[in-house]
Amino acid sequence: MWPSRNRTETVTCLACGDEVARARAREYDKYGDRWSRDDKTFEHVCKSCHGELCHYPRDDLEELLVELEAGESETRTFLSRYVTTVEERYGTLEEES
Template sequence: MPLWSSRNRTETVTCLACGDDVVRDEAREYDKHGDRWDRDDKAFEHVCKSCHGDLCHQPRDELEELLVELEAGERSQEAFLLQYFSTVADRYGTLEEGRE
């Protein structure tokens, strides 16, 4: 009996990005807090390998709080994005400013 058989993993998981059901071994664990190593009392979400490759892998400090503050999902995409870009530019500067 393999050592890992005691884990209660499902055979398939749903990709949180595209919504496809994929075999668990063909997905990546996703932790919105960026701490996938602390496994105590955690329920991970999953991203298929294709979507995982498309993700930005840059640090996302403060992102979750910003999305909540800006009420992501509570208004139209256009209204949210206008507010998001404006807030990010005010707090962190524009992308062009960061390249100088």
């Protein structure tokens, strides 16, 4: 198969900021739908960071982050509101041992 002419050779990992070869990165679609490719541009995560990501479903996550105005307030304030909202909607968060 011939390589695509419009693909860059290197990409920047959105998690750590490192520039890596495209072949050594994973495509990331913040909407969780990387298979619908029409008119999309993807962000990328290096394989090392990809392995450290949580791979659980993230239904409603983007909408919740927008609702809670992520990035608009101090980290402690945001996290407090996030935990409170998640517990109200989905139950108490408990770490598995």
